Amino acid sequence: MASELNIQICIDVLDSAEELNQQERDAMLLAQETANDAYAPYSNFLVGAALVLEDDTMFKGSNQENAAYPSGLCAERTALFAMSAYYPNKKIKLIAVTARRRSEQHFLPAMPCGACRQVMAEYEHKQEEPIPVLLQGPEGKFYRLRSVSDLLPFQFNREHL
Ligand code: THU
Numbered sequence: 001m002a003s004e005l006n007i008q009i010c011i012d013v014l015d016s017a018e019e020l021n022q023q024e025r026d027a028m029l030l031a032q033e034t035a036n037d038a039y040a041p042y043s044n045f046l047v048g049a050a051l052v053l054e055d056d057t058m059f060k061g062s063n064q065e066n067a068a069y070p071s072g073l074c075a076e077r078t079a080l081f082a083m084s085a086y087y088p089n090k091k092i093k094l095i096a097v098t099a100r101r102r103s104e105q106h107f108l109p110a111m112p113c114g115a116c117r118q119v120m121a122e123y124e125h126k127q128e129e130p131i132p133v134l135l136q137g138p139e140g141k142f143y144r145l146r147s148v149s150d151l152l153p154f155q156f157n158r159e160h161l
Contacts, residue, residue: 007153012144013137020142024134027052027096028142030060032107035100038062038075044102047075047110051083052094059083075099076116080123091127095120095148098136110136117152124148125157 017025027050035048042065051059061079065072073081076097083092099110112120112135124131130147137143145151 009150009153010146011150012146014142014144016140017142020134023052023056023094024096024142024144027058027094028098028134028136030058031096031098031136034060034062034075035098035107039064040102041065042067042069042072045099046102047097047099049075049079050096051079051092052096053083053087054091054093056093059086074113074116076112077119080119084123091129092123092131094132094134096134107136109138112151114152117148118155120148121152121155121157125159 014020017028020028030050031048033048034050035046038046038048040046040063045063047063049061053059059079059082061075061082063072063075064078076095083090097110097112098107100107120131120133124147130149133145133148133151135143135145149155
């Protein structure tokens with residue numbers, strides 16, 4: 001009989017912003033503000049991402065859409081690629097992501113797409129230290145993952161090349 005490989009992922013569920021630490025709160029606030037800057041005339045789905053770097057500076061990104069739809073880019077990758085271009089040697093301490101519809105003020109669960117998870121995993125491997133991920137959850141809650149690996153278990157990365 002085949003054996004089973006069970007993969008466990010760990011997510012902290014925080015009921016409100018009060019349960020976040022100061023840095024997480026600041027990063028989530030920056031992500032929420034940054035969602036306002038999204039260039040999303042086609043989906044009207046505004047996504048904001050904030051990165052906290054090893055020296056506590058923050059970096060932000062929002063989704064950038066295009067009339068040729070696949071040419072656009074998600075907020076997470078916009079932030080990560082820009083950060084890596086500006087600061088190729090800085091490590092990332094936290095990624096925070098949120099989203100909302102343009103017509104509504106409340107924030108929605110922000111679940112990074114598969115391609116963004118793959119890109120996050122790349123930088124996690126590059127820096128050889130886990131990157132915690134803080135996601136806007138439903139009803140004012142937040143999800144905290146201790147590592148990108150928890151967002152992308154069973155992942156393909158440089159170790160498989
Ligand atoms: N989007 C992101 O920015 N991040 C994700 O992880 C999921 C989707 C953007 C892409 C597009 O501009 C809009 O949300 C609708 O898919």
